Amino acid sequence: MDWIQAFLGVFQPQVFLYLVIGVVAGALIGALPGLTATMGVAVLTPISFWLEPEAGFAMLIGVYNSAIWAGGISAILINTPGTPASIASTFDGYKLTQRGLSALALNINTIYSVLGGLLSSLCLILFAFPLARFALKFGPAEYAVLALFGLTMMVSVSGSSIVKGMLVGFLGLLLSTVGLDSMQAYKRYTLNNPALLDGLNFVPIMIGLFGIGEILYQIYTSEAKETSMVAEVKGTKKFLSLKEFGKLAPANAMATIISVIIGVIPGAGGDIASIISWGQARRMSKHPEEYGEGSLEGLSVSCIANNAVIGGAMTTMLALGIPGDAVTAILIGSLMMYGMTPGPQIFIENKPFVFTLIAQLIVANFVILIFGLTTSRIYPKILKIKKTTLWVVVVMCCIVGAYAINNSYIDVISMALAGVFGFILRVMDFPQGPFILGMLLSKLFESNLRRALSITMGNYSIFFTSPICIVLLAISVLSLVWPSIRKRLKKGAI
Amino acid sequence: MSKAGLLFVGACTAVALIFMIPAFKFPGGTTDGTPGPGYFPILVSCVILLLCAVLFFQYLKDNKKYFQQNEVQKKNLSKLLITAGAIILYTVLFMFIPFIPLTIVFMVFLNWLFGRTWRFNIIFSVIFTGAIYYVFNNLLHVML
Numbered sequence: 001m002d003w004i005q006a007f008l009g010v011f012q013p014q015v016f017l018y019l020v021i022g023v024v025a026g027a028l029i030g031a032l033p034g035l036t037a038t039m040g041v042a043v044l045t046p047i048s049f050w051l052e053p054e055a056g057f058a059m060l061i062g063v064y065n066s067a068i069w070a071g072g073i074s075a076i077l078i079n080t081p082g083t084p085a086s087i088a089s090t091f092d093g094y095k096l097t098q099r100g101l102s103a104l105a106l107n108i109n110t111i112y113s114v115l116g117g118l119l120s121s122l123c124l125i126l127f128a129f130p131l132a133r134f135a136l137k138f139g140p141a142e143y144a145v146l147a148l149f150g151l152t153m154m155v156s157v158s159g160s161s162i163v164k165g166m167l168v169g170f171l172g173l174l175l176s177t178v179g180l181d182s183m184q185a186y187k188r189y190t191l192n193n194p195a196l197l198d199g200l201n202f203v204p205i206m207i208g209l210f211g212i213g214e215i216l217y218q219i220y221t222s223e224a225k226e227t228s229m230v231a232e233v234k235g236t237k238k239f240l241s242l243k244e245f246g247k248l249a250p251a252n253a254m255a256t257i258i259s260v261i262i263g264v265i266p267g268a269g270g271d272i273a274s275i276i277s278w279g280q281a282r283r284m285s286k287h288p289e290e291y292g293e294g295s296l297e298g299l300s301v302s303c304i305a306n307n308a309v310i311g312g313a314m315t316t317m318l319a320l321g322i323p324g325d326a327v328t329a330i331l332i333g334s335l336m337m338y339g340m341t342p343g344p345q346i347f348i349e350n351k352p353f354v355f356t357l358i359a360q361l362i363v364a365n366f367v368i369l370i371f372g373l374t375t376s377r378i379y380p381k382i383l384k385i386k387k388t389t390l391w392v393v394v395v396m397c398c399i400v401g402a403y404a405i406n407n408s409y410i411d412v413i414s415m416a417l418a419g420v421f422g423f424i425l426r427v428m429d430f431p432q433g434p435f436i437l438g439m440l441l442s443k444l445f446e447s448n449l450r451r452a453l454s455i456t457m458g459n460y461s462i463f464f465t466s467p468i469c470i471v472l473l474a475i476s477v478l479s480l481v482w483p484s485i486r487k488r489l490k491k492g493a494i
Numbered sequence: 495m496s497k498a499g500l501l502f503v504g505a506c507t508a509v510a511l512i513f514m515i516p517a518f519k520f521p522g523g524t525t526d527g528t529p530g531p532g533y534f535p536i537l538v539s540c541v542i543l544l545l546c547a548v549l550f551f552q553y554l555k556d557n558k559k560y561f562q563q564n565e566v567q568k569k570n571l572s573k574l575l576i577t578a579g580a581i582i583l584y585t586v587l588f589m590f591i592p593f594i595p596l597t598i599v600f601m602v603f604l605n606w607l608f609g610r611t612w613r614f615n616i617i618f619s620v621i622f623t624g625a626i627y628y629v630f631n632n633l634l635h636v637m638l
Binding site: 212221393423458 | 498499502506509510513516517520521523524526527528529530531533534535538539541542545546548549552566567570571573574577578581582584585586588589597601604605608609610618622626630634635636637638
């Protein structure tokens with residue numbers, strides 16, 4: 001009954017309209033190199049606050065799924081991934097385009113991305129509810145360690161150095177201490193400004209970091225002359241035969257499992273999943289020599305992998321309140337703005353909304369399937385839009401979007417300053433994800449840490465006696481020291 | 495080590511100290527062992543200071559130049575600084591000047607900076623400003 005209501009809710013005219021708008025916007029954002037799914041969701045988040053939660057989230061879910069799928073379009077047509085998640089699609093996709101099979105490649109991208117999205121939604125349905133039930137057993141100590149676990153996992157997979165990731169993550173934790181203290185309502189760092197009592201607003205900072213920061217970085221690093229991107233959709237063969245589809249099934253099943261697991265790990269997104277899946281499928285393939293030369297299997301695996309991450313990322317986001325990637329970090333912020341706290345409690349307090357979210361995820365994939373298969377001819381035209389035009393559009397959307405959240409000028413200024421900070425992080429090779437995660441997890445971490453200590457009269461042993469804490473702490477420590485152990489192992493020092 | 499790396503580590507150290515020093519004056523914990531409001535900022539600041547020290551020695555040990563500009567970046571530096579300055583100026587003027595004229599001027603300026611033709615520049619700036627105003631002001635009821 002819950003599911004029927006959830007699906008009926010998605011097909012309400014307003015909700016479905018915003019879902020379609022999200023899919024179309026996501027397709028534009030994903031297809032254009034330089035605009036990422038994270039940036040798209042960040043920029044459109046303020047608009048979603050002016051809608052009913054169901055309609056607002058339908059739009060964001062549409063953008064998220066569609067942008068990841070559409071990233072493969074430019075990867076296939078012009079050998080430039082539209083989003084980082086589509087890097088592996090360039091390996092075989094562009095080769096197929098060179099061989100005059102771009103129409104087939106684009107349809108493989110659409111069909112397998114949708115398949116990845118649907119299969120990972122199934123995993124979300126299967127695992128989110130038991131995981132949330134399990135998380136209900138968590139006490140303050142477990143929650144505090146879980147927050148630390150989320151942060152360390154994101155740092156360990158963020159690509160940059162562990163120290164840099166940790167530094168940025170802890171800066172996020174520190175900045176979130178501005179405002180009223182959650183246990184004693186004491187004013188911290190508010191400079192006697194009532195606007196700061198609620199703390200720094202997370203959304204404008206996130207828009208600045210991922211929107212303005214990214215645009216400033218592109219302005220700084222772009223070649224003066226923009227090379228025109230010539231693309232054509234060619235080929236008489238447009239779809240795989242059933243026999244070919246069956247042949248590709250084992251590799252794709254493996255890629256889906258790998259990607260859902262990677263999606264669960266905080267910070268590990270579609271880029272990591274698709275590269276690992278592509279590499280693993282090549283190792284298992286009977287024709288590894290075809291990989292990178294226009295292999296249909298290689299392309300399908302990379303396409304299914306990047307969208308299959310979404311279900312995994314949303315599982316931890318909904319069940320534990322820990323984001324699987326940067327986009328789900330933004331979605332957590334949006335849920336909080338709507339007065340809902342992701343984690344096991346949301347399955348009790350806002351259960352119908354959880355069903356609605358999952359239903360939206362499934363319906364969004366079907367909308368992408370129809371949209372993707374019917375619009376492939378227009379992408380070459382979209383790819384002709386100049387980067388400079390996009391820069392101006394994104395800058396304006398960031399500024400007006402930040403203002404629209406609360407009609408507050410402080411939000412606009414903090415967004416602009418966060419943009420400059422985001423640019424500095426990019427240039428200095430510091431990851432931005434841990435900063436946002438630090439800001440998000442700060443309250444969960446601090447309040448539960450202090451609550452746990454109050455239960456034990458200040459005794460820290462509580463963190464080392466609970467089995468859940470011990471396991472989470474062990475994984476956290478291992479994830480942080482593993483890169484240096486691996487380095488030493490490679491050098492033969494151990 | 496590069497000046498930029500040193501500056502960044504220095505800035506992070508300063509931020510940690512700015513948060514840590516006042517936190518010592520916050521009310522203390524309760525007698526039953528519940529930590530006070532200063533506990534968490536002090537704890538996090540200490541970790542940041544430790545990480546800054548590690549990063550400082552890492553930079554020193556590597557002795558390589560971080561943040562070294564290539565030719566493209568050197569060429570784009572002035573454009574970057576002007577854009578960043580224009581965005582900050584726009585966000586400040588946003589409080590005082592009506593949205594439509596300010597935004598048209600801002601967009602014309604950015605398009606000019608990015609080398610677009612005047613024809614495109616003016617048509618795009620006017621239409622896009624109008625579209626944003628319509629969507630936010632009329633559809634979403636944001637007071638622009």
